[in-house]
Amino acid sequence: MKVLFLEDEPVIQDVLAEYMRMKNYDVVTVSDGEAAIATLSREDFDIAVLDIMVPKKNGLFVLEYIKERGIxxxxxxxxxxxxxxxxxxxxxxxxxDYVIKPVSPIILLKRMETILRRVSSYKTKPMNNKEFYLLEDSYQAFFQGESLNLTLSEFLLLQMLWKEPNRVFTREQIILHIFNEDYIGNDRIIDAHVKNLRKKLPFYCIRTVIGVGYQFDIAQLENGVKS
Structure with missing residues (x-):
């Protein structure tokens, strides 16, 4: 596993990076946000540990860079x-995750392991070698290289469920994600968006949890495309 570690305090950087390497992580260390972004532009990583208060571009700027580009x-x-x-x-x-300093190296490693295990369990296998993915910077979903032609609301709904598979979201949470605080009306509008999204998706994956809301169901996804 390859780690990008952004930390500007030399002692903390050396100690935590050494603990990571003892656990067989391949660690790339950088000391400022601009170096982190430059490194991200040319290398791939499995996880990033980002200090917030660093020179040039802070850790939150780097996090925003990562998410805006769909990395x-x-x-x-x-x-x-x-x-x-x-x-x-x-x-x-x-x-x-959000870890407060000072942190035990052992606890940090456990948090990294937990996140990597969760991410690994969420990654779905290609269905008959046909890939489904999102391009978040262009608000598009693709299957077999073809756009699914989702509306913005449909994309934002799918994005929210896809990012946290098996988590159940209420209609109110989905409304807040799609419309922020600008929507005034019945929360059943989400049911209409789900219905339209289901028609466009080439596989079953959005499950209704009665009395609560909706979830991205990995088990359904792994059953493959609609017949």
Whole structure:
């Protein structure tokens, strides 16, 4: 497993990177946000550990860069900042974890293992060698290289469910993701979006959880394309 480790404090960088290498991680260390972005542009990684308070571009900027470009990379934010606003910003940018310094190297490694195990379990196998994927920067979903021609609302709905397979989202949570706080009306509009999205998807994957909402069902996805 290859790790991008952004940390500007030399002692912390050396100690944590050494612990990672002891667990057989291939670690690439950088000391500022611009170096992290440059490294991401030319190398692939399995996980990133990003300190927030670093020179040039901070860790949140790097996280935003990763998510805006649709880079499939789980990210742990490592920081001394404990305020709620910073944590909310990190999670709104889809950080996978938020670890407060000082941190035990053993605990950090366990958190990395947990996230990598979860990500590995979520990755689906190609169905008959036919690939399904999202391009988040262009708001498009593809199957066998062809766009599924989703509306923006349909894409945002699919994106939300796809990012956290098997998690059940309520209609209210989905509305907030799609419309922010601008929508006023019946939450059953989500049912209509789900119905239209199901028609466009080439496989069954969106499951209704009665009385709660919807989830991306990995088990259904692995059954393959619609007959």
């Amino acid at each position: 499939d990379l789980p990210c742990i934010m490592l920081t001394a900042l404990e305020d709620e606003q910073t944590q909310l910003k990190a999670f709104n940018l889809y950080a996978d």
